[in-house]
Amino acid sequence: MVAPSRSDLAPAAGSTGGRLAAVQEMARLQRLLFEVEREFIRTATTLIYRVGEPELKYLLCQHVWESAGHARFLRERGRELTGFSGGEDVRDALRQVFDEAVLPADGGMALAGFYRVLKPALLRAYRHYLDVTDHLADWPSKKLVEEFILDEERHAREITPYLLSGDATDAWAAHLSAIVASRGGFLGESAPAPLPAGFAWESAARCYTHPLTCNRGRYPTCSSVFSFDPAETPIVRPWLVDPATDARVIRIMVYVWLMMEMDAVDYLATVFYDTPAAPFDLHHDLARHLWDESRHSQFGFRQLPKLGVDLMTVEHSLDLYHILIHMPPHERYAMMTMEFEAGSFPTKATVMDRIRELNDFEADTLLAFDRNDEQNHVRYGHRWLPEIMALAGEHRPVDEFVRATQEKFKVLAELHGGRTPHALPPERRLTGEKIVRLVGAR
Numbered sequence: 001m002v003a004p005s006r007s008d009l010a011p012a013a014g015s016t017g018g019r020l021a022a023v024q025e026m027a028r029l030q031r032l033l034f035e036v037e038r039e040f041i042r043t044a045t046t047l048i049y050r051v052g053e054p055e056l057k058y059l060l061c062q063h064v065w066e067s068a069g070h071a072r073f074l075r076e077r078g079r080e081l082t083g084f085s086g087g088e089d090v091r092d093a094l095r096q097v098f099d100e101a102v103l104p105a106d107g108g109m110a111l112a113g114f115y116r117v118l119k120p121a122l123l124r125a126y127r128h129y130l131d132v133t134d135h136l137a138d139w140p141s142k143k144l145v146e147e148f149i150l151d152e153e154r155h156a157r158e159i160t161p162y163l164l165s166g167d168a169t170d171a172w173a174a175h176l177s178a179i180v181a182s183r184g185g186f187l188g189e190s191a192p193a194p195l196p197a198g199f200a201w202e203s204a205a206r207c208y209t210h211p212l213t214c215n216r217g218r219y220p221t222c223s224s225v226f227s228f229d230p231a232e233t234p235i236v237r238p239w240l241v242d243p244a245t246d247a248r249v250i251r252i253m254v255y256v257w258l259m260m261e262m263d264a265v266d267y268l269a270t271v272f273y274d275t276p277a278a279p280f281d282l283h284h285d286l287a288r289h290l291w292d293e294s295r296h297s298q299f300g301f302r303q304l305p306k307l308g309v310d311l312m313t314v315e316h317s318l319d320l321y322h323i324l325i326h327m328p329p330h331e332r333y334a335m336m337t338m339e340f341e342a343g344s345f346p347t348k349a350t351v352m353d354r355i356r357e358l359n360d361f362e363a364d365t366l367l368a369f370d371r372n373d374e375q376n377h378v379r380y381g382h383r384w385l386p387e388i389m390a391l392a393g394e395h396r397p398v399d400e401f402v403r404a405t406q407e408k409f410k411v412l413a414e415l416h417g418g419r420t421p422h423a424l425p426p427e428r429r430l431t432g433e434k435i436v437r438l439v440g441a442r
């Protein structure tokens with residue numbers, strides 16, 4: 001063996017980059033994948049309140065949460081690799097793709113764009129990553145990407161029953177496909193194809209805005225499911241805490257309450273798009289919060305029919321979305337975490353104690369997990385409200401801001417609340433009186 005000369009030991013210009021080029025190239029691809037998942041979370045959430053079918057809303061919340069998991073693991077692995085880069089921002093060229101995808105006024109058409117074009121492009125990108133990486137050298141990334149591919153394949157199967165086709169939808173899918181092709185895919189894994197002659201970006205002409213109402217599809221709607229009148233609404237406020245109320249009545253009322261956390265699903269889903277500069281961890285925790293609320297809503301949606309309730313008689317309340325959509329995102333988030341969630345614990349505790357009389361282990365379990373999740377949501381609120389306020393340029397002390405927001409909500413509730421008449425006549429809709437008759441209580 002020949003001893004190295006001085007000149008062999010001296011670092012050559014750019015040698016660090018040269019030695020780690022293979023790592024840097026894979027880190028560059030992981031960074032792109034991280035940014036695509038981030039943008040999916042920011043924009044696919046706009047589908048949730050625009051589609052009407054509860055099962056589809058629940059599925060979208062689950063997919064968004066799984067995307068947040070992918071993004072988090074990509075970021076953690078990426079940070080182990082030279083070249084991933086420290087920040088979390090998304091490059092403008094990628095953002096432009098997703099800002100285009102949200103634009104169809106029709107929720108079903110927008111859904112088709114995301115799931116017929118963008119998600120398949122992401123799946124191709126993950127498969128490309130797996131093809132080009134060294135399975136021994138980059139084993140940690142390989143294991144993650146194999147998992148993500150299974151998730152993406154499952155997402156494709158799960159969403160298929162909800163995907164529309166038809167001339168207008170097909171044309172929109174072709175429009176988005178041309179954009180993806182012009183980039184050569186999300187990772188540049190194929191040769192870029194020039195945009196067709198006369199191609200026009202919709203996002204050059206207009207911006208996306210949230211609809212002023214949320215879609216509940218074929219289900220009947222109303223302003224609120226809470227009142228003091230057992231002939232009007234299913235949840236009768238004083239009955240929830242009245243020791244004389246039959247526990248079986250309370251069980252149905254609390255399942256209606258849980259199902260109506262669909263409100264929270266719909267208005268929380270609006271916050272992502274409105275906070276493009278949020279740190280990733282904020283969107284990660286919001287995605288968890290969103291998925292939790294969709295599970296809480298499913299507790300009611302799945303249990304009520306088992307107790308003899310026809311879901312087509314349960315009106316969906318729209319007031320909270322209608323009011324909150326007139327507030328900026330940090331005010332929506334403040335009302336949710338600091339008012340609605342923080343304020344719900346005492347009543348729910350009383351309700352849980354009454355439900356235990358029934359020896360209904362499933363109901364006890366669902367309520368216990370709901371309570372545990374809600375405690376986390378209030379913690380998220382304390383963690384993230386100051387950050388989301390700062391993003392919006394709001395610098396008042398948090399307490400002062402929350403009090404002012406509560407007052408503003410009252411004013412907006414006068415203006416925008418109570419505007420949705422009962423879709424069903426009293427004889428057809430579920431009310432407190434009907435619940436009493438249903439369970440055979442006195």
Ligand SMILES: [Fe+2]
Nearest residue numbers: 261292293296
């Ligand atoms: Fe909840």
Ligand SMILES: [Fe+2]
Nearest residue numbers: 293341374377
């Ligand atoms: Fe919550």
